[in-house]
Amino acid sequence: MLKTLSRPFVPKSSGDFARLGVLLALAGLILFGALRYDNFISPFNILSFLRYNSMFALIALGMAFVIITGGIDLSVGGVAAMASVVAAYLSPYGWFPGLAGGMIAGLIAGSINGLIITRMRIQPFIATLAMMLAAYGTALLLANNQSVSVSYDTGFTTIGQDDFLGFPIPAWIAALAYVLGWIFLERHPAGRHVLAIGDGEATANLMGLKVEKTLFAVYALSGLLAGLAGVILASQFGAGQPTEGVGWELFAIASVVVGGTLLTGGSGSVGATLAGALLLAMVFNILNFENGLGWISLSAYWQSVIRGAFLLVVVVLQARLMKKTEA
Amino acid sequence: MTTIDTSAPGERAARPNMAQFLSRYGTFAAFILLVVFNLIVTPNFLSWQTLNVNLTQVATIVIVAVGMTLVIATGGIDLSVGSLMAIAGTAAPMIFMGTLLPIENMGVLIILSFILPVLLVMAFGWFNGMLVTRFSIQPIIATLVLFIAGRGIAQVATNGNLQVFKNPDFQFIAMGRIAGIPAQVIIMIIVAVLAHCLIRYTVIGRQIIAVGGNEKAARLTGIPVRRVKTFVYVVSGALAGIAGLIVVARNSASDANLVGLGMELDAIAAVAVGGSLLTGGRANIIGTVLGAFVIQLVRYTLLANGVPDAAALIVKAGLIIIAVFIQQRAKG
Numbered sequence: 125m126l127k128t129l130s131r132p133f134v135p136k137s138s139g140d141f142a143r144l145g146v147l148l149a150l151a152g153l154i155l156f157g158a159l160r161y162d163n164f165i166s167p168f169n170i171l172s173f174l175r176y177n178s179m180f181a182l183i184a185l186g187m188a189f190v191i192i193t194g195g196i197d198l199s200v201g202g203v204a205a206m207a208s209v210v211a212a213y214l215s216p217y218g219w220f221p222g223l224a225g226g227m228i229a230g231l232i233a234g235s236i237n238g239l240i241i242t243r244m245r246i247q248p249f250i251a252t253l254a255m256m257l258a259a260y261g262t263a264l265l266l267a268n269n270q271s272v273s274v275s276y277d278t279g280f281t282t283i284g285q286d287d288f289l290g291f292p293i294p295a296w297i298a299a300l301a302y303v304l305g306w307i308f309l310e311r312h313p314a315g316r317h318v319l320a321i322g323d324g325e326a327t328a329n330l331m332g333l334k335v336e337k338t339l340f341a342v343y344a345l346s347g348l349l350a351g352l353a354g355v356i357l358a359s360q361f362g363a364g365q366p367t368e369g370v371g372w373e374l375f376a377i378a379s380v381v382v383g384g385t386l387l388t389g390g391s392g393s394v395g396a397t398l399a400g401a402l403l404l405a406m407v408f409n410i411l412n413f414e415n416g417l418g419w420i421s422l423s424a425y426w427q428s429v430i431r432g433a434f435l436l437v438v439v440v441l442q443a444r445l446m447k448k449t450e451a
Numbered sequence: 452m453t454t455i456d457t458s459a460p461g462e463r464a465a466r467p468n469m470a471q472f473l474s475r476y477g478t479f480a481a482f483i484l485l486v487v488f489n490l491i492v493t494p495n496f497l498s499w500q501t502l503n504v505n506l507t508q509v510a511t512i513v514i515v516a517v518g519m520t521l522v523i524a525t526g527g528i529d530l531s532v533g534s535l536m537a538i539a540g541t542a543a544p545m546i547f548m549g550t551l552l553p554i555e556n557m558g559v560l561i562i563l564s565f566i567l568p569v570l571l572v573m574a575f576g577w578f579n580g581m582l583v584t585r586f587s588i589q590p591i592i593a594t595l596v597l598f599i600a601g602r603g604i605a606q607v608a609t610n611g612n613l614q615v616f617k618n619p620d621f622q623f624i625a626m627g628r629i630a631g632i633p634a635q636v637i638i639m640i641i642v643a644v645l646a647h648c649l650i651r652y653t654v655i656g657r658q659i660i661a662v663g664g665n666e667k668a669a670r671l672t673g674i675p676v677r678r679v680k681t682f683v684y685v686v687s688g689a690l691a692g693i694a695g696l697i698v699v700a701r702n703s704a705s706d707a708n709l710v711g712l713g714m715e716l717d718a719i720a721a722v723a724v725g726g727s728l729l730t731g732g733r734a735n736i737i738g739t740v741l742g743a744f745v746i747q748l749v750r751y752t753l754l755a756n757g758v759p760d761a762a763a764l765i766v767k768a769g770l771i772i773i774a775v776f777i778q779q780r781a782k783g
Binding site: 246433 | 528582586587588589591592593595596597598599600601602603604606607610611716719723729730759760761762763764765767768769771772775776779
């Protein structure tokens with residue numbers, strides 16, 4: 125790794141460096157957990173790990189696209205909460221109305237974000253911050269400030285709780301989304317547009333790329349994926365939860381950044397984002413096991429401190445690499 | 452209005468339009484409209500109690516929003532203010548209840564419980580400033596770190612437990628009155644006046660505007676850009692700390708999970724509604740104060756007329772978007 129540091133860096137390769145780092149860290153953590161804890165690589169732990177963290181992986185995927193364009197989406201947690209409420213209300217009519225309803229709710233919220241950002245030219249963080257408020261407000265209004273039970277008779281809970289070919293359905297959904305996301309970003313022309321816009325909006329415009337359309341699509345996609353995460357949330361925990369999702373945007377941003385995507389946009393990878401999300405989730409999984417051993421007892425409150433510290437380390441490292449690049 | 456603008460004055464006068472008019476007088480008009488609306492619709496609006504409730508509730512928003520105005524004027528943003536409020540609001544009761552320091556003298560403890568928490572969060576503000584200046588991390592991300600971790604620190608310190616207390620000396624900053632005026636309102640006025648004077652009459656005030664207007668140009672003219680930027684984050688931290696003390700003193704309890712929750716939004720909204728451009732280069736303190744009053748009045752109007760709190764959130768979201776949109780249009 126020192127060798128790679130000594131050759132002159134271009135931003136793309138600093139991303140590669142981080143991507144290699146996140147994979148090594150992930151492998152190291154898994155090895156550490158497997159050696160230290162008895163049930164770490166038990167099917168139960170692996171499956172519940174995948175089942176629970178699929179929601180966050182989905183949100184991180186949407187966030188990756190947004191951040192690659194140089195933007196940010198702070199509304200994903202609120203949108204997921206709103207979608208979970210909508211899905212819960214529609215779940216008595218069948219699993220499909222529940223699924224579609226939640227996703228459409230997310231898509232609408234994301235599209236509004238996209239319109240405000242592209243048409244009104246309002247900075248993404250302001251637009252999506254406002255959407256976060258509005259989404260929570262809508263969720264609380266719809267749900268009457270309570271959680272909304274889902275129907276257990278229509279198969280809606282299958283989405284979040286059941287397995288398919290031995291793996292949790294949410295994990296399949298997330299895997300499918302990541303494969304599609306990867307194909308789109310790496311192999312499809314529109315995906316290359318996303319990267320070009322992040323590199324420089326004005327340049328992309330001059331090149332004749334449809335900047336506004338692409339930006340709109342990226343925020344709509346982020347909303348759609350947040351909606352899907354909300355559906356899984358409602359299905360997995362048996363209720364639409366209007367106050368859930370607080371801090372999800374931070375988990376997603378941290379995952380994307382840990383995965384080596386530059387916060388300034390123009391570079392990023394779908395696979396590394398998944399690795400970033402898994403890495404962050406793995407930290408908490410290991411923390412739980414460590415608590416179980418009884419040597420330490422870290423309360424749940426440590427999670428946010430550790431999450432913040434993680435983000436700090438990664439952004440400082442990124443900033444360092446960027447400076448080296450410029451020098 | 453006392454907008455300080457770094458763009459050429461002729462340029463603004465040449466193209467008068469609706470957005471500019473709204474940008475100048477919109478906040479004031481909205482404020483007057485809200486007052487008139489309430490006088491007609493809301494029962495008992497014209498009473499001391501209503502005034503009291505609104506003034507005390509708006510005080511903490513104004514105090515934090517003034518700090519936010521300075522940060523935004525440099526082209527930055529401080530998302531950590533709510534979490535810093537929680538840290539200060541958690542530290543203070545720990546100090547005067549004697550769990551943190553082995554000091555017996557109550558008077559000393561009270562004084563320390565005002566000073567130490569504010570110093571502590573100023574250090575966190577300095578940390579924000581360092582990330583922004585030394586490491587060139589975007590302000591949104593730099594302050595996101597403490598936005599996440601800050602509340603966690605406060606929660607870890609108390610293990611998430613509520614600290615209940617009764618301490619008239621400490622609680623003077625929220626419950627006390629000087630000449631009939633609540634102490635927190637006096638603090639609010641002092642903070643706003645000082646910040647206004649800072650921007651208008653001091654060198655560093657002008658430097659803040661210059662940095663936000665054009666950072667490169669500011670650096671070339673010899674302005675210590677890093678020091679100016681660090682300064683605004685430290686001030687923002689200090690003001691958030693004071694607001695945190697007021698909130699816990701008002702509640703006779705400190706809940707690390709709730710103190711200052713969502714304050715960053717209220718503060719940013721107050722700045723945006725108050726007419727400062729969110730992209731920097733302008734600091735309109737009086738506007739921010741007015742903006743905070745508008746936000747408070749909107750919330751009060753909705754609640755007093757039976758609109759659920761959740762709907763008030765949606766209205767606030769719309770308000771932020773409209774205000775920012777008008778500001779940007781006015782800039783042209």
